[in-house]
Amino acid sequence: MTHATFAELGVSEVIVRELAAREITQPFAIQRMVVPDILAGRDVLAKSPTGSGKTLAFGVPLIERLGAGDARPSALVLAPTRELAAQIVEELRSLAHARALSIAAVYGGAGIVKQAARAARAHILVATPGRLLDLIERRDVSLAQVRLLVLDEADRMLDMGFRPVVERIIKMTASERQTLLFSATLDGEVGRLAKAYTHDARRHEHADTPQRAGRTEHRFVTVSGEAKVAHLVGELNNPDRGRTLVFVRTKRGADRLVKKLAASDVDAVAMHGDKSQAQREKALARFDSGVVDTLVATDVAARGIDVAGITHVINFDIPATGEDYVHRVGRTARAGASGVGVTLVNHDQRGELLAIAGRLGLDRELKLGGITAEAGRSSRQRSAPARSQTGPRRPSRNGASRSKRARAASS
Ligand code: ADP
Ligand code: MG
Numbered sequence: 001m002t003h004a005t006f007a008e009l010g011v012s013e014v015i016v017r018e019l020a021a022r023e024i025t026q027p028f029a030i031q032r033m034v035v036p037d038i039l040a041g042r043d044v045l046a047k048s049p050t051g052s053g054k055t056l057a058f059g060v061p062l063i064e065r066l067g068a069g070d071a072r073p074s075a076l077v078l079a080p081t082r083e084l085a086a087q088i089v090e091e092l093r094s095l096a097h098a099r100a101l102s103i104a105a106v107y108g109g110a111g112i113v114k115q116a117a118r119a120a121r122a123h124i125l126v127a128t129p130g131r132l133l134d135l136i137e138r139r140d141v142s143l144a145q146v147r148l149l150v151l152d153e154a155d156r157m158l159d160m161g162f163r164p165v166v167e168r169i170i171k172m173t174a175s176e177r178q179t180l181l182f183s184a185t186l187d188g189e190v191g192r193l194a195k196a197y198t199h200d201a202r203r204h205e206h207a208d209t210p211q212r213a214g215r216t217e218h219r220f221v222t223v224s225g226e227a228k229v230a231h232l233v234g235e236l237n238n239p240d241r242g243r244t245l246v247f248v249r250t251k252r253g254a255d256r257l258v259k260k261l262a263a264s265d266v267d268a269v270a271m272h273g274d275k276s277q278a279q280r281e282k283a284l285a286r287f288d289s290g291v292v293d294t295l296v297a298t299d300v301a302a303r304g305i306d307v308a309g310i311t312h313v314i315n316f317d318i319p320a321t322g323e324d325y326v327h328r329v330g331r332t333a334r335a336g337a338s339g340v341g342v343t344l345v346n347h348d349q350r351g352e353l354l355a356i357a358g359r360l361g362l363d364r365e366l367k368l369g370g371i372t373a374e375a376g377r378s379s380r381q382r383s384a385p386a387r388s389q390t391g392p393r394r395p396s397r398n399g400a401s402r403s404k405r406a407r408a409a410s411s
Contacts (some may be wrong), residue, residue, distance in 0.1 A: 002029065003363065009035040011060055012232075018098045019060075026086045029361030033204040034180075035061050043201035044180045045194050052183045052206055058150050059092040066123055068100040071145035073119070076173065077126040077323055078149070078166060080156040082107035088126045088152065091353055096124060107131050108139075111281055116140035129157065129165040136172065146173040155190050156182040163193070172196050181399065187245035207326045207360055216329060218362050220353070220369025222400045224346045228316065229257075233264045235342060241407040242311035246296045247328050249317040254296045257316060261294070268294035299324055302331070315343040318353050343369075 001332055006016050006027055019025070027035065030048040037044050038061035048054055058077070079085045090103040096103040104122035106115055108131040119125055119141050125132070135141045149170065151157065157166055170179075179198045183190045186203065194201065223231050236244060245367050248254045251272040258270045280301075287295045288307050297305065301320070310332045319325040325343075332339025345353050345403040350371045357366060366372070 010039045010222050014098045030206045031057045037202045043198040045201045045203045047186045048181050048206040055091045058180050063095050070121050073125045075124040075148035076146045079152045085126045132309045143172040149173050149176045149179045151181045154181050155185050158189050207322050217340045218365040219342045220371050222345050222370045228344050229260050243293050243309050244312040245331050246314045246316050257296050267292050268296050271297040306395050312340045322356050
């Protein structure tokens with residue numbers, strides 16, 4: 001197993017067992033990132049896409065940090081909508097009960113009296129801001145002892161105009177509290193909110209890994225020089241592939257690669273900023289209609305392309321940033337389809353690639369491609385060819401890693 005388990009992240013045995021009963025055994029990337037910090041009592045700002053497992057990311061350590069003897073409430077989770085609040089309570093209830101904690105939802109559109117009674121007895125409140133303020137004003141609950149505060153979907157809460165209410169609520173919680181903020185963005189207004197109400201927060205960003213959408217298999221292949229073109233030709237001759245987008249860094253690189261492919265009988269078109277509008281349209285039309293099923297593009301040129309049915313994205317040149325990786329490979333596996341992202345890495349680029357893709361939750365795939373911290377180091381200070389230091393080498397085209405599908409759950 002390449003990733004830490006929940007136990008290794010510091011989660012207690014009861015909770016590990018409770019999670020396992022729900023077949024949750026491998027922490028998702030955002031969970032690996034934030035759980036240790038939250039358990040350590042740190043404030044955390046986390047940016048992570050929908051479906052990446054944020055509820056357990058804050059819920060599990062929050063529950064770990066409370067005890068049955070603590071004040072009611074000691075923890076507050078603010079969420080923008082009633083549905084979300086209900087969902088969070090659903091997801092966390094059995095975990096809370098496993099540690100003898102009670103949890104209650106507070107949201108509008110339901111009877112306030114019953115809700116207030118339950119809220120008054122709960123260690124953990126999961127609330128929408130408006131209704132919570134009502135309960136506070138009715139003196140049904142007090143937040144004075146709340147020492148753990150979570151703002152879930154903070155960006156949406158602000159978009160919905162909850163800022164003043166949220167701020168009023170925050171100010172009623174204990175000043176010596178731990179604050180966790182989860183959001184799709186940490187910029188702008190969310191950033192200002194975070195700055196005002198967190199202290200020395202750890203910031204974690206989980207790029208929008210495209211494998212959540214459909215199933216994307218990520219493969220990394222260490223291969224240099226002309227072998228790179230040969231490997232690409234091999235990939236493109238794979239009968240299983242459909243439309244393929246090949247990424248290169250430069251415009252000249254795109255043209256050169258199309259020529260090299262032609263020499264190997266692979267028909268491809270190039271798309272980049274130096275082409276005239278007419279040329280670009282023509283290239284795209286040929287790709288779109290399926291006349292040519294390989295498009296070689298630079299990052300900028302690819303931005304405007306929205307073609308369905310791309311099965312493979314091949315990074316002939318490695319992307320410059322993690323975001324670029326996500327944008328590139330995100331062109332495949334759209335709308336629930338599955339896709340393959342292949343990244344060809346020169347031996348001496350392994351350290352660089354690790355720095356770029358190391359945060360994307362693809363550790364296992366990187367390792368399968370021989371891209372490890374050791375390989376990265378040895379390639380940076382290398383004298384001898386790094387390939388002698390990477391242990392067993394994978395054949396350049398292989399079935400082994402192809403069958404081991406990179407699943408969202410492993411990232
Ligand atoms: P987010 O809040 O980031 O949109 P959720 O917290 O709602 O995502 O999680 C999405 C789904 O993934 C939920 O059904 C949740 O139970 C499930 N899930 C979360 N963490 C894991 C995990 N480590 N292993 C398997 N499933 C998980
Ligand atoms: Mg969520």
